[in-house]
Amino acid sequence: MEENLKKYLSKNNVKYVIHEHKAVFTVNESKNDLKIKSIPGIRTKSLFLKDKDKNFYLICLPGNKRLNTKCLKEKLNVNELHFASPEELKSQLNLMPGSVSIFGMINAKNVTLIIDEDVWQANITGFHPNINTATLEIKHEDLEKFVHSLNCKQIIVKLPDG
Numbered sequence: 739m740e741e742n743l744k745k746y747l748s749k750n751n752v753k754y755v756i757h758e759h760k761a762v763f764t765v766n767e768s769k770n771d772l773k774i775k776s777i778p779g780i781r782t783k784s785l786f787l788k789d790k791d792k793n794f795y796l797i798c799l800p801g802n803k804r805l806n807t808k809c810l811k812e813k814l815n816v817n818e819l820h821f822a823s824p825e826e827l828k829s830q831l832n833l834m835p836g837s838v839s840i841f842g843m844i845n846a847k848n849v850t851l852i853i854d855e856d857v858w859q860a861n862i863t864g865f866h867p868n869i870n871t872a873t874l875e876i877k878h879e880d881l882e883k884f885v886h887s888l889n890c891k892q893i894i895v896k897l898p899d900g
């Protein structure tokens with residue numbers, strides 16, 4: 739785990755359990771890994787999107803849920819929404835593709851955090867700690883501490899399966 743993330747979580751009293759595992763780039767890859775499957779809580783995925791006005795969004799949702807972009811565009815009141823480039827991901831969150839995570843928000847420049855209600859209401863969630871060779875298991879109260887510590891716009895929303 740990156741030292742700056744470890745320091746940030748400690749400073750904000752966010753507790754977690756770290757589970758190291760082989761690198762995984764997609765939710766599908768993680769489904770076949772027994773070590774990852776044994777991690778408690780809801781597995782998540784994080785998608786980095788932008789609209790035509792170059793507003794950036796990090797969307798965190800359950801790993802088994804497909805993002806309904808039509809519904810999200812309506813909720814955000816935007817006409818277009820698509821994946822941001824790897825260069826934009828690096829410049830906005832200091833992350834690389836395959837390691838996108840809610841914890842990248844500690845580096846956010848101009849990004850809105852959107853969390854699906856299923857993730858927000860879970861007792862335990864799992865997110866990459868900005869690298870894809872580990873998962874942080876985090877209880878709901880610590881997820882709340884983390885999210886409330888961020889200096890960004892945050893939206894908790896019920897996203898229908900796409």
